[in-house]
Amino acid sequence: MIELQGITKAYPGAGAPSVSALDLAIEDREFLVLIGESGSGKTTTLNMINRLVEPTSGNIRVDGEDALAADPVALRRRMGYVFQGAGLFPHLTIAENVGITPRLLGWPKPEIEARTDELLALVRLAPEEYRNRFPRELSGGQQQRVALARALAARPHIMLMDEPFGALDPLIRDDLSEDYRRIHGDLGLTTIFVTHDMTEAMLLGDRIAVMKDGLLVQVGTPNELLNAPADDFVRALIETPKTRARRLAQALRDAP
């Protein structure tokens, strides 16, 4: 379980805080989607959980332990992180990228190799074909699969994902998010997933947390949000998929 208690991030020199007094609890094995417009503070919130960004105030507890008192490097090695735009190391092979966190943890070499192959297979990249390639030789979707494998390598039970499929073609994107939803269930992971796409949020999330201007506006299951939106902003946001489906049906009907 991850508990965020009144966390605030105010960058020095910036006007309003990027994240203000945010309270949120994420259950074990839950798939939580964090949604909001660009600049609403999603990445900042996610980064505070593994302390890539240090909160200005507030408390963070991970599995009951005070995360702000823990060693940040050890904390990060216990969590998987998939970056916006993959963030693979261009000078390392696919296998070296995937095996990086186990290597930092000092796993024996054969174990790392076995784990790497296992993960490449899990994200549906043939190990013998991709192992020794470099990131630049892969398509965007394939790179994102590698980034996913890398995040899973050290068997974390918490996954932090920042718009992981945002830059991909729609078909590949649907493919990947379906794959990931399955992996999340199979491995019993706790996932916090950032997106700005409500369709993706509703398809993936057990619960959805809506952010606006650094504030948490509402948290709930897709149905709770649909049936009882906290305000007009949430209502507009949650209804975008339905509105678009309706407009699409209309357009198809009107088409010659």
Added chain:
Amino acid sequence: MNAISEAWGYLPNYLSSHVLLSMSALLLGLLLSLPLAVLAARYRRFGGVVLTLAGIVQTIPSLALLALFYPLLLLLSEFTLETFGFSFRALGFLPALLALTLYSMLPVLRNTVTGLGNIERSVKMAARGVGMTPWQSLTLVELPLAAPVIMAGIRTAAVWVIGTATLATPVGQTSLGNYIFTGLQIENWVFVTFGVVAAAGLALVIDRLLALAESGLALRSRNRIVAAAIGLVVVVGASLYPMLAVPRHAVVIGAKNFEEQYILAALIRDRLSAAGIESRERDDLGSSVIFRALAAGDVDVYVDYTGTLWSNAMKRTDAPGRKAVQDGVAAYVMDKHGIRDLGALGFENAYALAMRKDKAEALGIKTLSDLAAHAAQLRIGGDFEIFSRPEWKAVMDAYGLRFAVRRQYQPNLMYSALMSGDVDVITAFSSDGRIAEYGLTLLTDPKGALPPYDAIMLVSPAHAHDTAFLNALKPLIGAIDLKTMQRANLMVDRPDNKLSPTQAARWLEQTLAH
């Protein structure tokens, strides 16, 4: 043909010293620059200061930078001797190493800072995100990504250092510059060309190998990196190999930067060698550098001139006569530095003002007093030392000499300048064979403003009581008269049928035997 084969003969010694010096400087420079650059990339303000300082070092003329380190180290050495009871050799390798190290730093610093600065933020973020410590992020991600750019900086530094190392010769460090400095002095253009080509060739080979390593890093091609590493090891190893053959504690023979000194050094070398004493030479040293080097034990034996020490080291301005000056100098060097004056060789090599005979006759100039009346319309040429030496001031004051123009030359080029009419008067050396050869008029010194300049052999404190050593050299005392020395000098100086200093020394040795 002769000169080429002689030049080849020096190559193992010069090249190995050159490679050892430049590679050591490059390595030391890297060891200093890399950590500094990492800090500079992290802390902006510190980076600005470091890069500015390295930039300033770069604007100091390289020869001056090399020259500055000698007195600096000498002071330091005296300090450590007094405070901690040990001293170190201030001449030769150390000053050259430090100056070249400083010189090599700018390109490495600049490229490393740029290379680290150009790494995308997202990659550094990912490094932290997967759980790297700052050190791991630096060594596993940032430095490898910046490696090709850093390598390009190392290449630039290598080419600079190999080129600049030729200037280490005047501070007593043998290098490929020995060809150039000695060749320039004895007008042996084969030597000069040989030195230039060897230094450029070495720079080119190292540059190509480093370029291979750079492309290997950029393309992550292990084969290229390994090939480059093997190439570097082979080139550096092969160049250094001859060093292993040179005895470690060989005696060092010093020489200043003109023909007579080269010949006498060769003569001393042959004498010592006949007595079974191994020696090395350090050529092209300045007058004050060489004397301090002897006192410090960096040089073991060389020939100096009484007047030079009388005026410069002892700061005397009177001229009490040849014998009195000789005795005064011998007592001074022993009392003050423990240096043994073995005695006078038998000839004088005085500073004397010389003019072309036709010009001197046309103006009716025979003495320095005559010269004073015309000096304001005349141009004078001198070597690099004379105008800042006390003797010069003494002569100027005694006769009220003021010249229209003053020019400085490499000693041998002075004569060409006089003959071609670029200058009207030169500060010649009385033992120079070219005075007779060109029929120059030497102006007399009726007021005795210049001291006598008897050639004397000086021996370092360490060998002052070394009987075998002293016995090998003693037969030279009182054995060389002015005519003989002038003839030997001319053999090296004359434009046609030139001999090398070694050949002239052999001739001299044979002449002495009769």
